[in-house]
Amino acid sequence: MKNTVLIAVLALAATPAMASKARLSALNNAAHIEDIQDTLKNPAKVTLHGDWLTFEMGTNAYTTAAQNPPRAEGGFARGMGDARYGFYLGHHANWVTETRVDNTPIDMDGGANTYLTNENPVNLFYGAKAGDLAWGVGLDYSNSDKKSTKQKQSATGLNAGVTANDWEAYLNLGLMNTYENDLTAGSEVDFKGKTAIELGGEYRMDTMTFVALARMNGGKEEIGTTETVDRTINVYNLGVVNSHKAEGTDFFYGANYVMTLDKNTAAGTANDDKIETSALPVFAGIEADATSWMVLRASVRQNFILGSTKTTTGAADGEPNTVDQNTSVAAGAGLKFGKLLVDGTLEAANSNTAALNGNAFLANAAVTYMF
Amino acid sequence: MKKLLLIAALAALSSPAFASKARVTALGNADHLVDTQTVFDNPAHLTLMGDYVTFEAGPTTATASTVTPGTTKYSDLMVANNPNAEGGFVRSSGDAKYMAYLGRRSPFTQTFRTMFGFLQQENTIELQYAMKGAINWGVGLNYSSSDKKSGDNATTVAQKQQAAGVRLGASADMWEGYAIIGLMSTAEGATAANVLTGDADGDDIVDGGEIAPIVLDATAKYKGTTGFKLGGAYKMENVRIFGKYYQDGFKYEGANTTYDGAELTQSQADVGAVEYNKLEGGQWFYGASFQLYNSKFSRTGSESKTTATFLPFLVGVEYDAASWLTLRASATQNVLLGSYKVEDAAAPDEANTIQQNTKVAAGLGLRFGKWVADGSWAAQTTGNVNSTNFLTNLGMTYMF
Numbered sequence: 146m147k148n149t150v151l152i153a154v155l156a157l158a159a160t161p162a163m164a165s166k167a168r169l170s171a172l173n174n175a176a177h178i179e180d181i182q183d184t185l186k187n188p189a190k191v192t193l194h195g196d197w198l199t200f201e202m203g204t205n206a207y208t209t210a211a212q213n214p215p216r217a218e219g220g221f222a223r224g225m226g227d228a229r230y231g232f233y234l235g236h237h238a239n240w241v242t243e244t245r246v247d248n249t250p251i252d253m254d255g256g257a258n259t260y261l262t263n264e265n266p267v268n269l270f271y272g273a274k275a276g277d278l279a280w281g282v283g284l285d286y287s288n289s290d291k292k293s294t295k296q297k298q299s300a301t302g303l304n305a306g307v308t309a310n311d312w313e314a315y316l317n318l319g320l321m322n323t324y325e326n327d328l329t330a331g332s333e334v335d336f337k338g339k340t341a342i343e344l345g346g347e348y349r350m351d352t353m354t355f356v357a358l359a360r361m362n363g364g365k366e367e368i369g370t371t372e373t374v375d376r377t378i379n380v381y382n383l384g385v386v387n388s389h390k391a392e393g394t395d396f397f398y399g400a401n402y403v404m405t406l407d408k409n410t411a412a413g414t415a416n417d418d419k420i421e422t423s424a425l426p427v428f429a430g431i432e433a434d435a436t437s438w439m440v441l442r443a444s445v446r447q448n449f450i451l452g453s454t455k456t457t458t459g460a461a462d463g464e465p466n467t468v469d470q471n472t473s474v475a476a477g478a479g480l481k482f483g484k485l486l487v488d489g490t491l492e493a494a495n496s497n498t499a500a501l502n503g504n505a506f507l508a509n510a511a512v513t514y515m516f
Numbered sequence: 517m518k519k520l521l522l523i524a525a526l527a528a529l530s531s532p533a534f535a536s537k538a539r540v541t542a543l544g545n546a547d548h549l550v551d552t553q554t555v556f557d558n559p560a561h562l563t564l565m566g567d568y569v570t571f572e573a574g575p576t577t578a579t580a581s582t583v584t585p586g587t588t589k590y591s592d593l594m595v596a597n598n599p600n601a602e603g604g605f606v607r608s609s610g611d612a613k614y615m616a617y618l619g620r621r622s623p624f625t626q627t628f629r630t631m632f633g634f635l636q637q638e639n640t641i642e643l644q645y646a647m648k649g650a651i652n653w654g655v656g657l658n659y660s661s662s663d664k665k666s667g668d669n670a671t672t673v674a675q676k677q678q679a680a681g682v683r684l685g686a687s688a689d690m691w692e693g694y695a696i697i698g699l700m701s702t703a704e705g706a707t708a709a710n711v712l713t714g715d716a717d718g719d720d721i722v723d724g725g726e727i728a729p730i731v732l733d734a735t736a737k738y739k740g741t742t743g744f745k746l747g748g749a750y751k752m753e754n755v756r757i758f759g760k761y762y763q764d765g766f767k768y769e770g771a772n773t774t775y776d777g778a779e780l781t782q783s784q785a786d787v788g789a790v791e792y793n794k795l796e797g798g799q800w801f802y803g804a805s806f807q808l809y810n811s812k813f814s815r816t817g818s819e820s821k822t823t824a825t826f827l828p829f830l831v832g833v834e835y836d837a838a839s840w841l842t843l844r845a846s847a848t849q850n851v852l853l854g855s856y857k858v859e860d861a862a863a864p865d866e867a868n869t870i871q872q873n874t875k876v877a878a879g880l881g882l883r884f885g886k887w888v889a890d891g892s893w894a895a896q897t898t899g900n901v902n903s904t905n906f907l908t909n910l911g912m913t914y915m916f
Contacts, residue, residue, distance in 0.1 A: 394886075394916075396605070396914075398605065398616070427641075429603070429605050429616070430569075431569045433886065433914055434885060435885050436884050436885060439884060441889075441912065441914075443569075443603070445601070447619055447639050449639070450661070456666070464666040466664040466665055467638070467662045468639065470636065470638035470639055470662075471576055472576055472602060472618055472640075474571045474572065474574065474601040474603050476571060476573065476912055491573070491910070493573045493907075493910040494571075494601075494910070496573070496599075497575050497598075499911075500894065500905075500907060501906065501907040502894070502904055502905060503902075503904055503906065
């Protein structure tokens with residue numbers, strides 16, 4: 146019976162509506178949402194969504210100084226018996242990016258923002274079903290060597306995951322994360338990332354989905370012979386989502402408790418810099434078929450009472466502030482044309498005028514073909 | 517028979533087209549409307565609608581209207597009706613309804629705290645509960661609190677704010693009544709800001725000489741004074757007679773000797789009637805109300821009083837133009853009676869008639885299954901309907 150229910154759920158999950166960053170963004174990245182984008186986090190999910198081909202539109206000018214999304218990326222997944230494999234271009238893994246960009250007062254390269262990002266990254270993933278379980282593994286890789294500017298970077302990561310009827314778990318490991326800049330003699334920048342570990346899981350019980358995540362990351366930077374950054378990033382997230390599904394509709398609400406720590410304890414700096422945050426965001430959202438060819442989705446999110454941000458800069462011991470006003474509405478639409486789906490976020494959702502017009506209609510567009 | 521008519525009317529009012537700030541605005545805030553937004557006046561309205569989830573588009577950090585000397589109208593600042601990200605949902609539990617709503621903020625608090633450099637309400641949450649019965653009733657509670665010990669802006673002044681309020685409401689076949697009570701509104705620590713000193717020439721325009729800059733002040737305090745709104749209506753056939761009284765105010769303390777001890781109190785009383793008539797696939801209505809507005813702003817050595825009366829006439833229509841489209845529009849204007857008088861040291865204390873204030877609001881609702889996307893027609897002030905300036909104030913609602 147469980148298998149029948151699972152098959153029915155998976156059949157629903159495999160509909161063409163489930164396929165983009167725009168969709169996840171419009172739905173507040175709620176934990177219970179199934180999307181082909183999850184494959185990049187938990188490769189076992191490549192077994193859940195059929196064969197697909199997806200393209201996320203955006204810029205390729207992605208630097209540590211200007212990280213504005215959307216970014217161009219895309220890939221495919223194809224079946225082979227009970228197994229499925231995929232290839233994906235341009236997905237910039239967060240475990241690399243977050244160690245190479247500033248989080249004031251923790252500045253990389255003295256705040257110069259000259260670090261290379263993980264350029265032209267590729268992801269390979271493979272998953273297979275084994276009874277009630279599905280498992281998957283993935284590999285991320287990026288490498289650059291700019292001889293004219295004497296910059297190098299490299300990043301390699303491994304992903305592994307398992308999904309079952311009512312639970313799933315995944316592990317993302319950042320094995321190598323390096324950056325060098327030898328342009329200025331005596332002030333060469335040498336960055337070596339620490340092993341990045343992200344361990345996450347979900348447990349589903351009736352309409353509830355419980356989620357837990359622990360993430361550790363960091364890196365050391367030397368400029369010349371001085372250690373300027375010894376960065377440690379810790380993130381912990383516990384959450385719950387209650388999802389009420391009916392024909393063509395998924396209404397959900399939930400909360401997360403998120404704690405983050407980003408600190409620099411470099412030997413070459415007189416005092417530690419530290420940013421500690423906690424937050425209790427609550428959210429509600431819905432995805433529902435508007436017509437046979439269109440699905441609309443929207444969500445609202447805001448911090449709920451608990452939460453603080455404390456920034457300690459050098460010798461100045463920071464004081465905790467409550468979380469800033471952060472009520473946000475996100476909305477989007479998916480247009481279905483046979484097996485092709487065009488997803489986007491409604492620009493009006495967070496604009497100052499909330500205007501829906503020909504100049505600002507859909508953003509973060511993605512095109513997905515479900516075979 | 518009357519009851520049947522009423523039930524039919526309420527059933528129509530709970531159709532999927534009825535769901536946004538844009539709709540209420542396009543219909544001139546007519547008093548007879550029942551909408552996902554009118555539950556913030558009378559939470560008993562929850563019982564008159566089905567379950568829904570609603571989203572009002574807008575920025576996270578919506579602020580009060582920007583003041584442009586010589587252009588901005590005082591009356592627009594009071595409304596502070598800018599888009600603001602907010603949303604929530606309503607679900608049933610037997611005869612009861614409960615609502616959770618995020619991001620709803622008071623226009624008055626938003627306007628005046630901003631003017632004096634204080635924190636606005638942040639991350640406001642509102643919970644409402646209502647029960648159906650011979651008399652439907654509802655209650656609501658809203659709360660917001662912030663404590664920025666180190667300050668979060670370049671001027672690094674520590675700031676705090678708190679705000680809380682309750683809403684009570686009841687409705688029956690023939691009548692309804694409600695009360696909104698502000699329990700507290702306090703703020704401490706202010707950044708540099710521009711204070712409006714008052715409409716000295718009574719032209720409703722914020723002139724350059726009516727703005728006074730104040731500097732950052734860690735000792736500044738904002739304290740809301742008695743704030744409440746009481747309202748009620750009696751329904752006879754398709755005529756609704758209504759009355760409401762609103763009062764709000766605040767007191768300012770700070771190092772700025774000009775404004776230390778300044779106090780603003782304002783009130784407005786409305787008595788009016790609106791007749792609403794069904795159309796095939798819609799409704800049209802007209803009405804008028806008599807409004808009495810008082811405002812008093814006092815500070816050391818200066819006092820300014822504004823007294824105004826208005827007799828606005830309202831006419832509006834909402835019509836299902838197609839199975840997927842509802843169009844709506846309204847026009848308001850003061851008619852004959854009305855005056856505006858400012859009493860202070862500078863202006864002659866004489867009453868003027870009300871300035872030209874004819875206003876058309878329009879909007880539309882697009883229905884896709886159980887979804888409704890509502891918006892205001894941006895053309896309402898320009899007359900230009902085009903693709904670059906089409907809808908504003910987008911609201912999206914899904915009726916379960």
